[in-house]
Amino acid sequence: MENLVCLKIQETYSKYRTLQKLGSGGQGGVYLAEDLRDPEQKFVALKQQELDEMVGMIKSSLLKQHQCLQCQLCTRCKHCQQCESCTHHPQSIHQAQQNKESANEAKEMLSKELLRFLREISSIQLKHLNIVEIYDSFLSTDNKFIIISELAEIDLQKFVEQRIQLKDMLTSQEISIIFLQLLNGLEYIHDQGFIHRDISPQNILVFKDQIIKICDFGLASYSDITNAKVGKQDYIAPEVNNSHQNYTKQIDIWSLGITLYYLCTGSTLYEGKAVNSLARDQKYIELPQEHQQFQAIFDKMILLDPYKRPTTTELKEDLMKLIDEDSEFSQNYHTALLGNQLNQYKLKISKLEEEFEKQLKKNFKQGLYKYNSSWQEPWLGISQELDNFQLLIRSHMKEEEKIDPLSLTLTSSKVQQWNNFDLSKHEFNPKINKKYQEITKSGEFNKILKVGDKYQTGHLNGRDCRILDLNLQLVKKLDQIVGQLHEQNGHVLLCYEKSISKLKDLENQQPIVQKDVYQxxxxxxxxxxxxxxxxxxxxxxxxxxxxxxxxxxxxxxxxxxxxxxxxxxxxxxxxxxxxxxxxxxxxxxxxxxxxxxxxxxxxxxxxxxxxxxxxxxxxxxxxxxxxxxxxxxxxxxxxxxxxxxxxxxxxxxxxxxxSKGSFIYPVLNYDFTTYPFAFVKDEHSVSLINMSNYQIVNVIKSNCSRSDNQQLIQERSQDNTFRFIDIQLFEKDQKYQNEIREIEITMP
Incomplete structure (x- = not known):
């Protein structure tokens, strides 16, 4: 796998302001910083590595190799010549050899530090909900390597320690959710051709809502096989210490197994001895009684033969048997995971779109070239890929949450069919099921809202409103000023001028109006x-x-x-x-x-x-x-x-x-790809428009002499029967005949 590292040189303090030190290690430290450019990422983690200190360390060792013991001069001393001011006293062969070895060690250390930092920069390409995201990396003008990443609340080790101090040990369900996230992150890392090589609780961060993310790719390998001796001794796999053996990504499975033990116990010791040493000696390690459901998974992860250890995918299959997938946390996590992955795809598509637009502007003048049918095929290909992508997502939804049972079987040819669909030939078969009529002097009913099993209407001039049942029978008249209606948690918000009141307890015969809840x-x-x-x-x-x-x-x-x-x-x-x-x-x-x-x-x-x-x-x-x-x-x-x-x-x-006085409403379950229809209401009719070809056809006459009538409540049956509530108004002799009708039609 090729990994290209691009490193800019730029000023740190014009973009980021460091606030406090969070930790240190090696030649640098980690700081809480404020992103001065982007309000969405107000606080970030800023990791810096001092280049001057690393270079100074090796420079000092190199100079010692030919330093004169008497004059302490490093320049012009040639070991076999004299300095101008004194007799040259070269160092002994033993001392010179020691300094040479020290210099070699310094070179190796510098090389390791540089590689560690560049490896971490390379991980910027890893985009996953359970991997810490790197936002930026550069070499500062004051000779520091800088990495900017998202800011965590705490690492997993401190998180577990805090829970122990509070005598609030992790439950098995919590461990399952944490471990699932680690497996998802590690599976993605391995799929991208990486071996992390340093999985441990210190390199796992805990974010808001217990979202878990793997971090610190400074020791990561970008090949399928490697042999460097790296990692923490409490978590390192046995094959890493074998100088005659290459190893694979299965070392991460071992380290994650020891991490699972730590989650269950809060320790890396078993009966006073290091778990990792006992596991290498193939001693049996028993998990606590309350976490016995993880025993079989743990045992497989610490098998001495790396080729017998399970993959992350296999471990996920075992773990999912222990997780309540209907739990709120599990549902929220999987929603966040899918959202994160969709955002990554969206960013990729957006970048391709920007590049395509740039090339178009460079090479083609707008409006100059005639349409060519040869463009149609690649365009339809792109459209089909996007349609298939959408259907793939829907296929993973719960059955009751799918947008439309029909949509799962739609193909690109079906999508194209809507574009060619002749709406004028469709039979709507409209009929009026029920209606409510009232003659008023004050004005028309121009607002209607359904909340639970009641309809709420409002007058144009805001003088009063009505509550109707599902049969459009009058339940109650309210002497309440109304301009706008809105639903909020089963209540009706009544808006007029600068005041919002709340209509509560609609299910009762005497609903309560809580006045002026907001001004x-x-x-x-x-x-x-x-x-x-x-x-x-x-x-x-x-x-x-x-x-x-x-x-x-x-x-x-x-x-x-x-x-x-x-x-x-x-x-x-x-x-x-x-x-x-x-x-x-x-x-x-x-x-x-x-x-x-x-x-x-x-x-x-x-x-x-x-x-x-x-x-x-x-x-x-x-x-x-x-x-x-x-x-x-x-x-x-x-x-x-x-x-x-x-x-x-x-x-x-x-x-x-x-026609004048028109309003537009998407149909229930509207989707441009699979069901691209919308209702249009004007002064004389309710119409349906196909948004894929803009064909519009009248469905039923609907008189509306005023332009403020803007409600259309819809319901849909399985057999493509639609019902909607429509308001008609006839104005005569300064009186208003209001009709609220339930209309049933057959949809395409």
């Missing part, structure tokens, strides 16, 4: 749940506010530069607590904003200076696919457009004329 800075137009704890609101005059119901002291307000009212918010993506939103509203089109979580209740706001479809109003948005959004836009009171936008490259991809 915003400006009147609220849109509210959206950002994560499990934080809500985001779009307000008048360009105000964006974050707040939490669990922490009433928290409120963080930002303001967009245009200071125009925000009507709609769409979450584009969330990667490692960096949220990317599309904001739309009063005549500023689409604004892309990043909100970065620096800590639980501290966020940073970054506004993209380039707007999309500027000077247009936008009422409604949806995610079409990665970095592509669709929105309903208008520039005047008459015409509406469905526009498809690439938010990454800031370009308009498609524009479709619509």
């Amino acid at each position: 915003s800075t400006k009147p609220i137009y849109k509210i959206l749940k950002m994560n499990d704890d934080i809500f985001i609101t779009g307000q008048v005059n360009g105000y964006i506010e974050l707040f939490s119901f669990s922490n009433h002291q928290f409120k963080q307000t930002f303001e967009i530069k245009d200071k125009k009212s925000i009507w709609e918010i769409c979450l584009i993506e969330n990667i490692q607590d960096q949220y990317t939103f599309a904001f739309s509203g009063q005549r500023f089109g689409i604004l892309i904003v990043k909100i970065i979580m620096k800590s639980k209740y501290d966020f940073e706001f970054q506004e993209d200076p380039i707007k999309l479809i500027d000077n247009f109003y936008c009422y409604s948005m949806m995610i079409v696919k990665q970095n592509i959004i669709g929105g309903i836009f208008r520039k005047n009171l008459i015409q509406r457009y469905l526009k498809i936008l690439d938010v990454k490259y800031k370009v308009e991809l498609q524009s479709i004329d619509l």
Whole structure:
């Protein structure tokens, strides 16, 4: 395996500020440092190796070889000549030989230190949830080798020691989860052609939520076979000490076996003797009674014949029999593991995309070359690979969590079929199952929300609202001001102007309204749940506010530069607590904003200076696919457009004329690859659009004389029958006839 090491020369202190020393060893130390460039990695571990001290050590030894004992001069002494100022007294042959040996040792030490550091730099290519990530490496202008890596809370040895001090020994389930992570990390290391050669609790770090990561690749080997005598004596495999024997990655299995013993006992001793020595002598070592389930695994890991030891994959198969895979920690860990691997693939694809774009700009002028059918085949090939990748992930989900049973059997040809699908030939067979009617003088019902087994409606002018059951029968009228409706943990948030109230106990005949649970800075137009704890609101005059119901002291307000009212918010993506939103509203089109979580209740706001479809109003948005959004836009009171936008490259991809008063909603289980449909509602009808070819067809008439009707609640049956709740309005003689209808259709 080839390993290319690229080392930059740069200034340390312009990028990192060291705060305190965390530890030391060899010729350098490890420091807590602050990354001055990137708020996501505010604190990092900075490891430095002093080049001057290493060079000074060997320089001193070399000079001693020809130093004059009388004048102590090192220059111009030639062993057989005299110095200008005195008679030369050369060192004895014995002394010279000793100094020569000392110099050779210094050279060897320098070589080892340099190799150790370069090996660790080379491990930057290892990207896995259970391996410490190296962010940066360089030679500083003040002659230090620098490695920047992620910062851990503690190493595994200290973690176990702390638990022992607290008389809180690790449980078997905890050991299983820790050991599984170590096996996953080591399996990846071996798959990449590495042998770690120094597996021990000191080289394993514990991060938040007990995520375990292997570190310190200073002794790693990049070949399948090696013979260097390295490692810690308490963990080293017996074949490493055999000068006549090469060894393989199975030495890491032995060291991990001793680490398993340490996890079970908190010690490297058995009956007062070193476990490693006893294991080399093939003495039986019994694990504590409470951890007997690991005995068979441990015994196999410390077999004297390395070729009889199991691989990491085989050990994982044995270990998984002991793990409760449905436990919360196991589920969270595997979710994090898959997310980490997907992010690595995404980064690789992103780098390829950047390089491809660079080559296009270099060699082709935009808009100059005609389309050639020969481009189609490689493009479809790329598309098919991505589709297969997506299906592969879905195939590993729990059955009840799969997006759609049909989607698992879809192939690339099926995906292409949606692109060629003629929606106009499909029979929707619409029918109205039930409805609720009410004539009002105050205004239309323009909001509807389903929470549990109840529907909640709200008036356009915010005067009052209704609670309906699933049969669309009236349960209760509430004299409660309502502008926006939102669900939160089974409760309904009632928003009007700057106040948010909470409607609780909907299952009872007398629901409770908890008034003014939150007061915003400006009147609220849109509210959206950002994560499990934080809500985001779009307000008048360009105000964006974050707040939490669990922490009433928290409120963080930002303001967009245009200071125009925000009507709609769409979450584009969330990667490692960096949220990317599309904001739309009063005549500023689409604004892309990043909100970065620096800590639980501290966020940073970054506004993209380039707007999309500027000077247009936008009422409604949806995610079409990665970095592509669709929105309903208008520039005047008459015409509406469905526009498809690439938010990454800031370009308009498609524009479709619509009737006025239109809103767009993705269907349940929407997926651009496997089920690319969305509902569009305007003043006269509800329509369905195929987002892969932009064909749009009316499904059912739906009268809506106002533009604020923007709700469409959907349910889906196994037989492709869709039901959705739709609101109709007929205005006559200054009265409003409201109809809330459950409509059933057959979907493609």
